[in-house]
Every structure is written in C-alpha cells, then in structure tokens.
Amino acid sequence: MYNSNKVILGIIVFVLFFGMPFWLNLGRAKPLPKPELPDDEKECVESRAYMRAYHMKMLLEWRVKRVREGQVYYINSQGKSFRIGLQNTCMKCHRSVENFCNRCHKTISANPDCWRCHIAPEEVKKWQ
Amino acid sequence: MAIRRRTFLKLAGLTLFGTTASAGLGNLIASGEVKARGYTKASESLIGKRWAMLIDVKKCKEGKDNCKLKCIEACHSIHNVPSIPDKKREVKWIWEEKFEYAFPEQADEHFKQVFKDVPFLLLCNHCENPPCVRVCPTRATFKNEEGITMMDFHRCIGCRFCMAACPFGARSFNWIDPRPYIKKVNPEFPTRTQGVVGKCLFCYQRLAQGKIPACVEACPEKALIFGDLGDEKSEVNRILKERVAIRRKAELGTHPSVFYLID
Numbered sequence: 001m002y003n004s005n006k007v008i009l010g011i012i013v014f015v016l017f018f019g020m021p022f023w024l025n026l027g028r029a030k031p032l033p034k035p036e037l038p039d040d041e042k043e044c045v046e047s048r049a050y051m052r053a054y055h056m057k058m059l060l061e062w063r064v065k066r067v068r069e070g071q072v073y074y075i076n077s078q079g080k081s082f083r084i085g086l087q088n089t090c091m092k093c094h095r096s097v098e099n100f101c102n103r104c105h106k107t108i109s110a111n112p113d114c115w116r117c118h119i120a121p122e123e124v125k126k127w128q
Numbered sequence: 129m130a131i132r133r134r135t136f137l138k139l140a141g142l143t144l145f146g147t148t149a150s151a152g153l154g155n156l157i158a159s160g161e162v163k164a165r166g167y168t169k170a171s172e173s174l175i176g177k178r179w180a181m182l183i184d185v186k187k188c189k190e191g192k193d194n195c196k197l198k199c200i201e202a203c204h205s206i207h208n209v210p211s212i213p214d215k216k217r218e219v220k221w222i223w224e225e226k227f228e229y230a231f232p233e234q235a236d237e238h239f240k241q242v243f244k245d246v247p248f249l250l251l252c253n254h255c256e257n258p259p260c261v262r263v264c265p266t267r268a269t270f271k272n273e274e275g276i277t278m279m280d281f282h283r284c285i286g287c288r289f290c291m292a293a294c295p296f297g298a299r300s301f302n303w304i305d306p307r308p309y310i311k312k313v314n315p316e317f318p319t320r321t322q323g324v325v326g327k328c329l330f331c332y333q334r335l336a337q338g339k340i341p342a343c344v345e346a347c348p349e350k351a352l353i354f355g356d357l358g359d360e361k362s363e364v365n366r367i368l369k370e371r372v373a374i375r376r377k378a379e380l381g382t383h384p385s386v387f388y389l390i391d
Contacts (some may be wrong), residue, residue, distance in 0.1 A: 068270065070273060073169070081168065
C-alpha cells in the first residue's frame with residue numbers, strides 16, 4: 001500500500017472523530033424510560049406487547065373510525081368492548097400525560113400533537 | 129468473460145423469485161400487527177338519516193327575557209368554545225342575530241317589523257349539499273352518514289376555504305390558542321388548537337350517547353326541536369307539514385337542515 005502511514009493515521013483520526021458521540025457517552029447509557037402504569041388496572045385494551053408496539057396505529061385507526069365512520073365501540077381480540085376515546089377511555093386509567101406518554105416520547109424525541117386539542121388530565125386540574 | 133444466455137436467465141429467475149418471496153415474507157410479518165377485532169356502534173345511540181332542527185321563532189320571541197339564551201351558553205360550555213372579546217377573532221358555534229342579517233334576502237318591510245327584537249339563533253345549517261365540503265382540500269370537513277356536516281379537526285390544515293364557501297358564516301377560525309379564553313373546561317370534550325376551523329357538529333358525541341343536542345336540551349321554552357328528516361313519521365316532518373318554515377338563503381340550493389318556524 002502506498003502512503004500507508006498517512007492512510008492508517010487518517011483512518012484512526014476518522015474513527016476517533018466521527019465516533020465521538022459514542023466515546024463520550026461510553027458507559028453512561030441512560031436507563032430505559034419507565035412509563036407509569038396504572039395500579040388498579042392490569043389489562044389494557046390489547047396485550048401489553050401489542051400496545052407497546054402499535055398504540056400509535058391503533059389510535060390513528062380509532063380516530064378515523066370514531067370521527068369519520070361513526071363507530072363508537074372497539075372490540076378487542078378477546079371480544080371485550082371499549083368505548084373509543086383518548087380523553088375519556090385511555091386517560092381514565094393512564095391518569096398522567098407527563099408520567100405515561102411523555103416518558104418514552106421524550107426519550108425518542110417523538111412529538112405527537114394530541115394534547116394541543118385533547119385535554120390532558122393534568123391540564124384539567126390546573127383549570128379548576 | 130461474457131455472460132452466457134443460460135446463466136443470465138437463471139439469475140433473472142432467481143432474482144424474481146427472491147423479490148416475490150421477500151415481499152411475501154414481509155407481508156406475513158406485517159400482518160402480525162393486525163389483531164382480530166371489530167368496531168360497533170352504540171346500542172343507546174340516536175340514529176338518524178338526516179338530522180335537522182326546527183327553531184320556533186315565536187317561542188324565542190316570547191321567552192327571550194326568561195331564557196337568557198341558555199342554548200348558546202350550554203353549547204359553548206359543553207364544547208369548550210372560548211369567549212374571545214375581540215370581534216375579529218371570536219369563535220362561535222351558535223349565536224343570535226337580528227332578522228335582517230339572518231335573512232338579508234327577505235326584503236319585505238313587514239317582516240322586519242314583525243321580527244324586530246326577536247333573537248334569531250344561527251348555527252351551522254348542516255346543508256344537504258354543503259359548499260364547505262366541496263372545497264375542503266383535505267376532506268377534514270365531510271358529510272357523515274347521519275346527515276351531519278362533520279369536522280375532523282385532526283385533518284384541518286386551516287386553509288379557510290370552507291369559511292369562504294359557507295354562505296351562512298357558520299364557521300370560525302381559531303386565530304389564537306383558544307385555551308386561555310375558556311373559563312370553565314369540560315374535560316369530556318377536546319378544545320381546538322390555533323389554526324383550525326370550528327363549527328357546530330350537531331352534538332354528534334351526544335347523539336352517540338343517546339342524548340339530544342345540548343342547545344335543544346337547554347332551552348327552557350322548548351323552542352328548539354330536533355329530529356330526523358329522513359324518517360317520515362318524525363316530529364320534525366309532522367311539524368313541517370303543518371307550519372310555515374323558512375330556511376336561510378334557500379335560493380342558493382344548499383338545502384339547509386335548520387328551519388325557522390315563523391307562523
């Protein structure tokens with residue numbers, strides 16, 4: 001290889017420089033966010049794994065079914081039915097946006113705009 | 129070495145198989161996210177083919193000192209409609225207006241005199257042929273299967289075409305965040321956000337619970353009558369056959385579902 005000294009040095013500098021975020025944060029990984037789950041309810045609308053992976057798709061489908069197609073109840077895979085509603089169903093068990101939704105959303109920089117119109121349970125307390 | 133025809137065909141076949149197989153596999157994995165499930169309507173819901181409202185003007189005239197416009201108050205408090213003092217930015221779902229502004233095309237001087245000092249309640253007319261729906265570029269406003277001109281606030285981009293199209297001024301734009309202007313909040317219903325258009329939705333959420341619209345329920349004079357125009361035997365159809373009713377700007381052909389009983 002021609003100019004092997006320079007090339008190898010270049011590779012080392014490149015790896016060091018571009019890997020900086022990794023080197024600086026080595027061993028300082030933040031713990032995974034732990035959203036606060038309700039104590040009194042063990043079962044969500046669907047299984048925990050399903051909700052964890054697909055809640056956003058479910059909410060998107062809920063809003064279409066409720067607002068545009070006039071459906072009122074969601075029947076889950078076990079045949080149990082739930083009234084469709086973010087404020088009136090989800091947030092009756094998950095009583096905090098800050099301690100439930102935002103814990104994960106903040107970590108992964110997801111910024112859904114649900115709460116600009118829907119009223120978070122915390123907001124209700126502030127209002128009255 | 130040039131590639132042989134036979135090798136080329138083999139490779140092409142293999143590629144085709146690989147693509148199909150991977151697409152099929154992808155679908156198989158993705159299908160795992162859809163659970164066995166369904167949706168239903170509520171058994172307690174009021175179901176109609178074309179919801180309509182009759183406003184008995186005589187009762188409004190007689191009861192106006194007594195009622196203090198409880199209909200407006202009920203609607204605005206249930207739906208978290210802000211009370212913004214600035215007229216240019218105000219938001220209203222149902223409001224009162226003088227006869228000559230509600231019915232500018234009725235040029236009859238006699239009418240004006242008869243209806244002087246009568247509060248005419250105005251709201252979205254839930255037209256059968258709504259111009260607002262035709263112009264909405266995102267289909268945020270649409271006609272639902274019960275005849276209600278609905279708003280899907282999730283989709284509204286705030287272009288205000290619907291406001292320009294509506295001949296009745298039934299739509300309000302949220303120029304500013306409405307929340308600071310809501311004194312008492314109803315936690316069961318959302319607010320709106322800055323940059324969306326709002327209007328009366330004929331209380332679709334109450335109909336799903338088996339309740340009549342809030343304004344109709346709140347009126348102490350029973351001047352508002354709610355019912356289904358699609359049902360031949362309904363109260364609204366019976367009254368419309370017997371009494372004189374006018375609609376706002378009927379000549380435009382939008383076929384409003386809000387009628388004013390003037391006899």
